[in-house]
Amino acid sequence: MLEVEKLDVSYGGIQAVRGLSLHVRKGEVVSLIGSNGAGKTTTLNAICGVIPSRGSIRYNGKEINGLPTHKIVKEGIVMVPEGRRVFPKLTVANNLLMGAYSRKISKSILQQETDFVYHLFPRLAERKNQLAGTMSGGEQQMLAIGRALMADPKLLILDEPSMGLAPIVVKDIFKTIREIKERGMTILLVEQNASMALSVADRCYVLENGEIRFNDTADNLRKQDIVKKAYLGA
Amino acid sequence: MDAILNPYYVDIVIFWIIYILLGLGLNLITGYAGQVSLGHAAFFGIGAYSSAILTVTYGVNPWISMIVSIGITFVVSAVLGLPSLRVREDFLAITTLGLGLIVQSFFKNAAITGGAFGIDSIPAPSIFGIELKNAGYLILSTVVMLLAIYALKKMTGSRIGRAWRTIREDETMAQAMGIHTTYYKVLAFAIGGAYAGLAGSLFAHKVSFISAESFGFSVSATVLSMVVLGGLGSIRGTIFGVTLLYFLPEIFRIFEFDLIDPKYLDIYKMMLYGLLMVLVMRFKPKGLFGNFGIKRSQFRFFRKAKAKEGGHVA
Amino acid sequence: MLAQQLVNGVTLGFLYVLIAVGLTMVYGVLKLLHFAHGVIYMVGAFAAMVGILYLKMNFFVAMLFAMAVAAGAGMLIEKYAYRPLRGVHPITTLISGIGVAIFLENLFQILFSSEPQAFPEAGIEVSIMQLTESISLTNVKLYIIAAGLLGLAFLYFFLKFTKMGIATQAAAQDLRAASLMGVNVNRVVSVTFMIGSALAAAAGVLVALNFNSLFPTMGSIPGLKAFCVVVLGGLGSIPGTVVGGLILGIIESLSDGFLTGMIIDKDAIAFVILIAILLVKPSGLFGQNVEKV
Amino acid sequence: GCAGGKSTQTNSGKDAKDGADTIKIGWYGPLTGPTATDGTHSRDAALLAVEQVNAAGGINGKKVELVAEDDQGKPEEALKAVQKLINSDKVVALVGGAYSGPSKTVAPKVQEAKIPMVVAYAVHPDVTKGGDYVNRVIYTGPVQGKAMADYAVNQLKKKNFAVLYVEIDYGKSIYGAFKAEVEKMGAKVVIDRPFKMGDKDFSSILTAVKAANPDALYVVGYYNEASAIVKQAKELGISAQLLGVDGFDSPKYLELGKSNTEGSIFTTSFYTSDQREVVQKFVKAWSAKYKGEPDMLSSQSYDAAMVILEALKKAGSDKEKLAKAISETKDFEGTSGKITFGKDHEVIKPVVFMNVKDGKFQYVTSKVYQ
Amino acid sequence: MVTLLKVQGITKQFGGLLAVDGVNLEVRQGEILGLIGPNGAGKTTFFNILTGLYVPDEGSIEFEGRAIHGLKPFQIANCGISRTFQNIRLLKEETVLENVKVGMFGKTSSGLWSSILGLKRAKEEERLTEEESLRILETVGLKGYEGSLAGSLSYGNQRRVEIARALVSKPKLLLLDEPTAGMNAEEVQEMSSLIRQIRKNGTTVILIEHNVAMVVGLCDRVAVLDHGIKIADGTPQEIVENPDVIEAYIGKEEMTEVV
Numbered sequence A: 001m002l003e004v005e006k007l008d009v010s011y012g013g014i015q016a017v018r019g020l021s022l023h024v025r026k027g028e029v030v031s032l033i034g035s036n037g038a039g040k041t042t043t044l045n046a047i048c049g050v051i052p053s054r055g056s057i058r059y060n061g062k063e064i065n066g067l068p069t070h071k072i073v074k075e076g077i078v079m080v081p082e083g084r085r086v087f088p089k090l091t092v093a094n095n096l097l098m099g100a101y102s103r104k105i106s107k108s109i110l111q112q113e114t115d116f117v118y119h120l121f122p123r124l125a126e127r128k129n130q131l132a133g134t135m136s137g138g139e140q141q142m143l144a145i146g147r148a149l150m151a152d153p154k155l156l157i158l159d160e161p162s163m164g165l166a167p168i169v170v171k172d173i174f175k176t177i178r179e180i181k182e183r184g185m186t187i188l189l190v191e192q193n194a195s196m197a198l199s200v201a202d203r204c205y206v207l208e209n210g211e212i213r214f215n216d217t218a219d220n221l222r223k224q225d226i227v228k229k230a231y232l233g234a
Numbered sequence B: 001m002d003a004i005l006n007p008y009y010v011d012i013v014i015f016w017i018i019y020i021l022l023g024l025g026l027n028l029i030t031g032y033a034g035q036v037s038l039g040h041a042a043f044f045g046i047g048a049y050s051s052a053i054l055t056v057t058y059g060v061n062p063w064i065s066m067i068v069s070i071g072i073t074f075v076v077s078a079v080l081g082l083p084s085l086r087v088r089e090d091f092l093a094i095t096t097l098g099l100g101l102i103v104q105s106f107f108k109n110a111a112i113t114g115g116a117f118g119i120d121s122i123p124a125p126s127i128f129g130i131e132l133k134n135a136g137y138l139i140l141s142t143v144v145m146l147l148a149i150y151a152l153k154k155m156t157g158s159r160i161g162r163a164w165r166t167i168r169e170d171e172t173m174a175q176a177m178g179i180h181t182t183y184y185k186v187l188a189f190a191i192g193g194a195y196a197g198l199a200g201s202l203f204a205h206k207v208s209f210i211s212a213e214s215f216g217f218s219v220s221a222t223v224l225s226m227v228v229l230g231g232l233g234s235i236r237g238t239i240f241g242v243t244l245l246y247f248l249p250e251i252f253r254i255f256e257f258d259l260i261d262p263k264y265l266d267i268y269k270m271m272l273y274g275l276l277m278v279l280v281m282r283f284k285p286k287g288l289f290g291n292f293g294i295k296r297s298q299f300r301f302f303r304k305a306k307a308k309e310g311g312h313v314a
Numbered sequence C: 001m002l003a004q005q006l007v008n009g010v011t012l013g014f015l016y017v018l019i020a021v022g023l024t025m026v027y028g029v030l031k032l033l034h035f036a037h038g039v040i041y042m043v044g045a046f047a048a049m050v051g052i053l054y055l056k057m058n059f060f061v062a063m064l065f066a067m068a069v070a071a072g073a074g075m076l077i078e079k080y081a082y083r084p085l086r087g088v089h090p091i092t093t094l095i096s097g098i099g100v101a102i103f104l105e106n107l108f109q110i111l112f113s114s115e116p117q118a119f120p121e122a123g124i125e126v127s128i129m130q131l132t133e134s135i136s137l138t139n140v141k142l143y144i145i146a147a148g149l150l151g152l153a154f155l156y157f158f159l160k161f162t163k164m165g166i167a168t169q170a171a172a173q174d175l176r177a178a179s180l181m182g183v184n185v186n187r188v189v190s191v192t193f194m195i196g197s198a199l200a201a202a203a204g205v206l207v208a209l210n211f212n213s214l215f216p217t218m219g220s221i222p223g224l225k226a227f228c229v230v231v232l233g234g235l236g237s238i239p240g241t242v243v244g245g246l247i248l249g250i251i252e253s254l255s256d257g258f259l260t261g262m263i264i265d266k267d268a269i270a271f272v273i274l275i276a277i278l279l280v281k282p283s284g285l286f287g288q289n290v291e292k293v
Numbered sequence D: 001g002c003a004g005g006k007s008t009q010t011n012s013g014k015d016a017k018d019g020a021d022t023i024k025i026g027w028y029g030p031l032t033g034p035t036a037t038d039g040t041h042s043r044d045a046a047l048l049a050v051e052q053v054n055a056a057g058g059i060n061g062k063k064v065e066l067v068a069e070d071d072q073g074k075p076e077e078a079l080k081a082v083q084k085l086i087n088s089d090k091v092v093a094l095v096g097g098a099y100s101g102p103s104k105t106v107a108p109k110v111q112e113a114k115i116p117m118v119v120a121y122a123v124h125p126d127v128t129k130g131g132d133y134v135n136r137v138i139y140t141g142p143v144q145g146k147a148m149a150d151y152a153v154n155q156l157k158k159k160n161f162a163v164l165y166v167e168i169d170y171g172k173s174i175y176g177a178f179k180a181e182v183e184k185m186g187a188k189v190v191i192d193r194p195f196k197m198g199d200k201d202f203s204s205i206l207t208a209v210k211a212a213n214p215d216a217l218y219v220v221g222y223y224n225e226a227s228a229i230v231k232q233a234k235e236l237g238i239s240a241q242l243l244g245v246d247g248f249d250s251p252k253y254l255e256l257g258k259s260n261t262e263g264s265i266f267t268t269s270f271y272t273s274d275q276r277e278v279v280q281k282f283v284k285a286w287s288a289k290y291k292g293e294p295d296m297l298s299s300q301s302y303d304a305a306m307v308i309l310e311a312l313k314k315a316g317s318d319k320e321k322l323a324k325a326i327s328e329t330k331d332f333e334g335t336s337g338k339i340t341f342g343k344d345h346e347v348i349k350p351v352v353f354m355n356v357k358d359g360k361f362q363y364v365t366s367k368v369y370q
Numbered sequence E: 001m002v003t004l005l006k007v008q009g010i011t012k013q014f015g016g017l018l019a020v021d022g023v024n025l026e027v028r029q030g031e032i033l034g035l036i037g038p039n040g041a042g043k044t045t046f047f048n049i050l051t052g053l054y055v056p057d058e059g060s061i062e063f064e065g066r067a068i069h070g071l072k073p074f075q076i077a078n079c080g081i082s083r084t085f086q087n088i089r090l091l092k093e094e095t096v097l098e099n100v101k102v103g104m105f106g107k108t109s110s111g112l113w114s115s116i117l118g119l120k121r122a123k124e125e126e127r128l129t130e131e132e133s134l135r136i137l138e139t140v141g142l143k144g145y146e147g148s149l150a151g152s153l154s155y156g157n158q159r160r161v162e163i164a165r166a167l168v169s170k171p172k173l174l175l176l177d178e179p180t181a182g183m184n185a186e187e188v189q190e191m192s193s194l195i196r197q198i199r200k201n202g203t204t205v206i207l208i209e210h211n212v213a214m215v216v217g218l219c220d221r222v223a224v225l226d227h228g229i230k231i232a233d234g235t236p237q238e239i240v241e242n243p244d245v246i247e248a249y250i251g252k253e254e255m256t257e258v259v
């Protein structure tokens, strides 16, 4: 579904990602892990066209590198960005509405989908009319995920969805991820909480210094020593 | 000496220095401390009027009046700055603009400032009984300018400069770091104002006649443009920006252009001026010598990142 | 006399409201320090004049024409003078806007001379309406009030109920996140500018008609007053714009009418009020201040 | 300083002598900024005067050249402009085409450099106070104020005046003299309000005026605001007689004020329908060169230049002699009346009263005031 | 042990929402206190109140026996309380070193004149600031990054800069708001040892964290907030076994993983 080949990204002369290739098949959950500064966020941003990059990014066979972000979103790739980035001065409800911006759907379907998000995150339902900027960090994270779901993504990209969330919510969120996965959604996941990531992922790429160090199925990786030590805290 | 120097060129240089002083003061307030001010002309005027009133009305020696008027603008800027600094930062452009209009309106109406008639016959300072004119005044202004540049460099390089830059980027964080933000903001206003006051004082003694018209919004806007064009937070930038925008019209006066209809010459000049502002901002948004951080603004999109060498080891 | 003064104040207030409506879009919502608003207002007035004089339009067609021309001008200004400055300090936008204003004011001086001109005859006669024996109003002033209300209603509807309107606010708050939601940010900003500029043009035409004069620098003071109104009301707040405009208009009228020997004149009073109100309510009358640490 | 003054003098003195085959006259005034229109007219008029003299053979065989400098309406720019004219262009005399602020600033410098100057239309009393090198072809504000007071009280028999005056020295000085004179004659000012140049909305001021119920409304200001005031006064139903000053004297007043201007009376020094030959020639030449009709400022500036050119013919380009010749101008037929300079270097010439009738300016009467 | 910080009845309301509701808390000299609770429980708000960014509606705060509620944030900072922010707040366009130097502001005192005149004291202070900042950067593992622009660092490293900036002034009390957000397991361990190190150097720490395992391993005591109310306070072990806490915060299944 998504094929990235020889991706290079540099920030003013400094290369953050070098010759990175990865692919995601339809219906898969693929996880990217790596230490701080490895280039995970950079890779995701490049895929979404938020930052310019060299190399090829194909989505369903179509080259999307170079397209503006909003067109990429229309193709069905939706990202929950690092640091949440909810619209601070819009209400929770309007933030969710923005999620559905590029879809042409009827009011009733919109309502249904909104209710689904409220069902996933009851806290959001309680705070429908609160301005997003005044919500706690975790609440904002829920909102960011909910907002992305509203876009009905074909490929959902999550950048550290568990960051700053209470354990009980992390659990919920991964449950949700599993749920969406079961419904057939394709997911590309960046996550520091490697054990959680490996528990939902089918396959996993390990990034170091902007390059893919190795990749394998989640089950195999769980057994690898390096991964255990560095990412699973064992 | 005066005989050698064409007073016309001397005057050009003196007014250029006056603009540099204005620019430096504004750069301190806006470039270093991040407080956008569209009312700089007010402080310029306060300096000029203090000097004028002291010498003309009270017969104070011009040297003393110059020094006193720096003190007066320092205090008045602090006092006037205070209410504008209390308002939300993104409104500062508007409130300082208002402040400028209010002060100008005061100049125009108050009795002490001569109202609509202004103040004339302002004497120039003298040394050993000789009035400082052309060359003498030029030397005085130059010395003043160099001192001002030196002091600004020192101030901004110190921990106070660091406090200003922190406030500029993130006030809440600055407070949490132990920086008394109001104090330092007011300090920036006061010092920047004092620079403008000094410029005003030099202006008054040079021109010998002042009226409210000289201290209007267009002066504030021009100085701000100069500073921003040169690059906020950079002394070199200020000097360059002032020079560029100041000499542009002067060039039209010094050289004659046959190509364009002289009737519209001055209008073309202004058009070029406007266009230049747009173009510089467009191609060098941080100004020609810019050093001003990308602000935590709503509009952060493609950030062009520059990193110094030696970073990224990871 | 007081009653007549209040009527004067209200009409003046609505004149400010009308000018400020367009700025509420660009400055209030997009948070863009758009100093060329006054110039667009001027462009609108001149476009209508050209429409009536040279293209033989009637008044209402000319009005639409002016709005279209201004919308185009606004769009171009945004595209070439502001868009490249996104992500840089807002002050650069301010300077760029000042540059545009200087450029256009002077261009228009070459095209139309710097002299004030009379607004061409367009079949709209000023007629005086005697409300009571001592209170009167002209029909053009009524149009201004009506146009102000209409503009506000339109704005309210746009921001509250259209997807585009909400997207505009979202884009103002976080461009990147908005584009990640599939918002074509450039288009949204463009459209906002076009609407804001068209509203400015409508104001310019009506004001030029009301005062029977238009000239290239006619926009500078109204532009500043519009900023005053928008900030006074609280950025982007529609009731704020109305109340802000009315406060300004009424206080100016009353001070003109009853105070003499003032040390500060009318235009400055607007700012005294502004600063005084901001000291008490730092985010403006109807502004909300949300910052979560 | 003494050093400065002396050397400049010798310097320019020498230059003037070997100044080849042209004589340079300087002009400064606003060519950009809010008062650019006036400045441009003033410069055009001075240029016209110079061209006419050149066409008639120049001055003693030499051609005259006008060097014009923009002062943007600002004192400091005027200072630079004049320094340039004096020191770089080495002009022998100056036409002051600026408003009061800039004129006041440069007058002492001009005096110091000993360059004769004739001020065209700046009315601030101080401008000519500096010494004997500066003369002025327009009467100062108080003359106009006095004239209108006399006419309004004695001819029009008005008793209660409302006065709106523009808040600059022009407005204040005319109004000051008017008020003093009116009160001397037993009439009174029932309400006065200042306004700003550029103001558009006068409805509140006028509402207050209406409440004071005056029998005449004296507007001391320029045509822009004046036309707005008459219009809005009519809209509020004020029927008092409208009186004005030479700032009204522009076709724009009629254009912008439309039929509301009908019947207003104002003082000025120049009117195009004046049948004197100078005036008719000037009007013709002006419309041929610049289209339209010349206004008061153009006439003043034309006269200022002409006074200098006339004196040049008599005294040559030696500055001291020239200054003397200018000051001794007597009964010179200017477009704005017969010009004579008094001891104080101020002009003595008749004040003209005009009114608006059938949408046109019409001559009413004229009288010399001192 | 000596009480360093004593909080009594602190309440803060936003509109109709009680974000912090009558919280009492004592922090002893030299301890690491964990502050946990569900999202939106009021933890960050509590920090904001401690540091003076928000003024509490009710209640009192004593630091070293001195009442500090109502003081301005900079005054509180200068009492020796420093913090990091949950949403990273750095000078993104300045170098890492410059950012850390900002933290030294309260520790230095040279004024305007000594800077302009270049007095020795000002120079000395500047040198000290630089040395100290470099030392701290090394401690937090950012050696070699001092010349990079803070904004160009990855998320995790930016957090380290935040901590360095808070530490450089050698505060008596350090407030860390989710310092390990966005870090992997290995980095979390490093952070734990860094915090232990900080404590050893005499700084008391309050730590907001969602990583329960880390809290359990690191903290001497843990307080739990829920809906603005302190629902529990005790040793880590007591806390993770407290059914209310499990219900509100940890979740039943996770318990098994943590313990």
Ligand SMILES: Nc1ncnc2c1ncn2[C@@H]1O[C@H](COP(=O)(O)OP(=O)(O)OP(=O)(O)O)[C@@H](O)[C@H]1O
Pocket (backbone or CB within 6 Å): A011, A015, A016, A034, A035, A036, A037, A038, A039, A040, A041, A042, A043, A082, B303, B305, B306, B307, B312, B314, E151, E152, E153, E154, E155, E156, E157, E182
């Ligand atoms: N805007 C930027 N300018 C310059 N360099 C950047 C920028 N953003 C990221 N980098 C650099 O690119 C590299 C990769 O950063 P990236 O944010 O992709 O890391 P990451 O894997 O997401 O790390 P983390 O887990 O901490 O979020 C880092 O070395 C970082 O310093």
Ligand SMILES: Nc1ncnc2c1ncn2[C@@H]1O[C@H](COP(=O)(O)OP(=O)(O)OP(=O)(O)O)[C@@H](O)[C@H]1O
Pocket (backbone or CB within 6 Å): A134, A135, A136, A137, A138, A139, A164, C290, C291, C292, C293, E014, E015, E017, E019, E037, E038, E039, E040, E041, E042, E043, E044, E045, E046, E086
């Ligand atoms: N400035 C504010 N205006 C309105 N509500 C606010 C404000 N600040 C915080 N809140 C609300 O107060 C509650 C507590 O927020 P706080 O940030 O303290 O939570 P937290 O415990 O830090 O949560 P998290 O672990 O998710 O960061 C939240 O519901 C939040 O929405």
Ligand SMILES: [Mg+2]
Pocket (backbone or CB within 6 Å): A040, A041, A042, A082, E154, E155
């Ligand atoms: Mg990342």
Ligand SMILES: [Mg+2]
Pocket (backbone or CB within 6 Å): A136, A137, E043, E044, E045, E086, E177
């Ligand atoms: Mg928090």
